[in-house]
Amino acid sequence: MGLPPGAWLGLIVAVDLVLALVVRIPSLLGIEPLEDAARWQWVLDAVLLSFVPIVVYSAVRITRQRRAERLQASRSSRQVRTMFRVSREWLWAVDSAGSITFSSPMCEQLTGYAPEELVGSPIGLVLDPSDLATALRAQPAAGDDRTFTGLVLVCRHRNGTGVLMEVTGEAVLDDAGNPAGFEGMARAVEDLPSTAYESEQVRRRVSEQLAAARLVTAFQPIRCLASGRVVGVEALSRFPASEGTSPEAWFVQASSVGLGVELELLALRTALQAARGLPAELYVAVNLSPEACLDPAVHEVLWQAPIAPARVVIEVTERQEVNDYAALSNALAPVRAAGLRVAIDDAGSGFASMRHIIKLTPDLIKLDRAIVRDIDSETAHRALGAAMVGFAAEIGASLLAEGVETDAELRAVTALGMAAAQGYHLGRPSVNPGDWAQWGGSSGRGSGDLGSGDRGSGDLGSGDALSR
Template sequence: MFGMGRLGTKTRTFRPGLWLFVIIAMELGVVLAVGLPYVSGDDPWETWGWPVWISDGFSLLVVPVVVFASFSLVRHQRRERDEALKTNRLMDTVLSTSREWLWAIGHDGRFTFSSPAGVDLIGYEPSELLGRHFRLVIDPDDLANALQAKTSTQNAAGWSGLHAVCRHKDGSRVVVEVSGRALRDAAGQPSGFEGTSRALDPLTLDALATGETRSRIEAILASRSLLTAFQPIRSLETDAVLGAEALTRFLSPQGISPEVWFVEAAAVGLDVELEILALETALRAATGLPPALSVSVNLSPRACLDARLPDIFANAGIPMGRIVLEVTERQHVVDYGPLAAALASLRGRGLRIAVDDAGSGFASMRHVLLLKPDVIKLDRDIIAGIDTDQGQRALGAAMVGFAKEIGASLVAEGIETEAELSAVAELGMSAGQGYLLGRPSVRPEDWAQWDEAFQRRGIPKTSMNPGPN
């Protein structure tokens, strides 16, 4: 296993074993030549007429040759042993210092060898793997899929450059590059595998992550497997539900949050496509909301420029006057001219414009100043603790005054406590949204109940008109 050729040796033509065989054959020939006449009762030397000095000379010649051949054979065997020891030492050095994990698996799928590098790569000592099935560190189906995807680099000798995901001893995922070959016994039957594995470099990992991300998002786009949850937006004066915000939910086993999905989509250039799919899904689901409610949908500035939007909104199945387009802070806007023009065209058809997460950063406030929205939605960062923080309370009061000046309604996002609800109501904010006022739901039966009044348990009412939202 893991055989290594001899390093640093030269090809030798001298073969002492062959020479020894020749000498023995010559000795045997002499014995037969001399012995056979004796068997018949003749003197070989008299019969052939050979003088005695010839036999003596021949003996003197043969003996040193035999001694030399024997000495050469012993020296050759010693050299072979020394080279074998060097090879073994070199192999030990490779196994103990190599950063690549060398492994071997028997025909039953159990480890028969594991080098020390496996400790750094997957956390297992060699003794912990020997005799254990390889499914301990990699799922057989994952390995089969990886092999199938890498058929172009497979040949009769084996495979190389295979990317697979192994399970570390601590439970984490480790992406490795695997090279190996199938083994066969003397009868030609499969007897296992042997190979090497190494950790991928950061650049390759980034490329793989990008490819994996793109594949996941393309799969979502192809299957259109999104859900829409709606969260109610309530009037802080009448307790009535004024509208609902559409929140995208992903049907995937990875457990990735919606925000991460959109961030990753932007990283691979599929953000607009994913946002358009989320918009279409939300508008289709919105037909199940009570008809008096407005529907708030989120789009990034880049998606707002998409030429498909007018047709999407026109064919939404709900009146344009019910739709509120919330412009998010996902992207930096360099030139507001095209964005303002696109939104003005939609607004001319009855659609209302909102700026989402106002106050969370400079970009959102620029949206407010340059887009002149119909609705301003204050970020949770301003609302959280507004009942105790004087700075946040002052900022909230300033935003109420600003909204009045530009004729926009104000929605307080992320209300989670009774104290926060009381504080924003006292400041004169017209509407609110948050877990306290209603959690997001994908169930149409929950949406149907939003026509009912919300009991605020003694929260004082304000005299401010809730505005168009």
């Protein structure tokens, strides 16, 4: 194995110095040279001089090599920057605490956030960790359980809309072999479905779900901030045989082939049937699109629900644009007259949610988790939260904070005067009726105890939500 040019140059210089010391130092110090040594001095001088061009050549070669390496590194760096800038994939990385540590420029087109805005923020800003965890658990087992491929999820754009994405990544381990985070890429699933074949495939998968009725309901508790008691739950659909597709992605895909309302009907029936296992004093919030709210079949399910209308809250989602608010208001009027309440989700996330509030005069307003995040430290978030408290009071609505994940956020929304809150810090979604039973009666904790809320397994903040 040959030595690198730098090593050869060092060796030559070392030999040169040794010869110089052996030949010249005795004469410079006035020491009598050894017998017959004098006649070799000029020979050794000639040898030393012969090393000069070798040294010069080696130095020039090393300089050129280093210059070429710097040029190649600069070219590679420029190519990587270009790839990040023009690539249609969003490259990302998160640490074990769920904070984004790297984001390529494509994130701005897909999510509306610049890379510098995402880095340091929790992944929950653009992706629901529970959706990701659910999709991961449902993905068919692979040979390498550290990787996940082809997960279909709905990411949240800055304006509040959903963006269907395919996500691929793998777990990152530290030197000790412990989980240190995740890294991967995501791309938008555009024009879904884009061909007749793809449309038929989506229709087949959704139809199988509808025929088998494999959907189940998870409930997440909603707590009153004044008393700490659980006052209601949000019904969240889960697809046990989802093949790596998140629940929200199922609804987006179903809507793309005209089966959106049918899937919402199945989710609504499943949630209302499951609600019979809840404590009788809790209300149940169910998500419905404006299109579903206009469908007579949905109203029939609501009228025939096994729980009283006064315990039902319809959260109007933003899956479709509302073209006729008068028709939507008229469709909701009969069930509202029977005691059913209306909530607007993701308030403050964009113009659409605020327009829903103005046009539908809801009973409940759910403040978007993008505003609740860091509301204890971000002046703008706190100011908007305070404004929403006043706005809700003016229109006679209750304000609920979504996505409360820390004790500091909980104390901040409580101090601002919000009525209720939900989030991982206050309770996780559960499909277990045993968990539901504990939310009733005197199981609620006082507001002073809410700060010690249980963060169970699966929390991205503890690095478990992405684990299988």
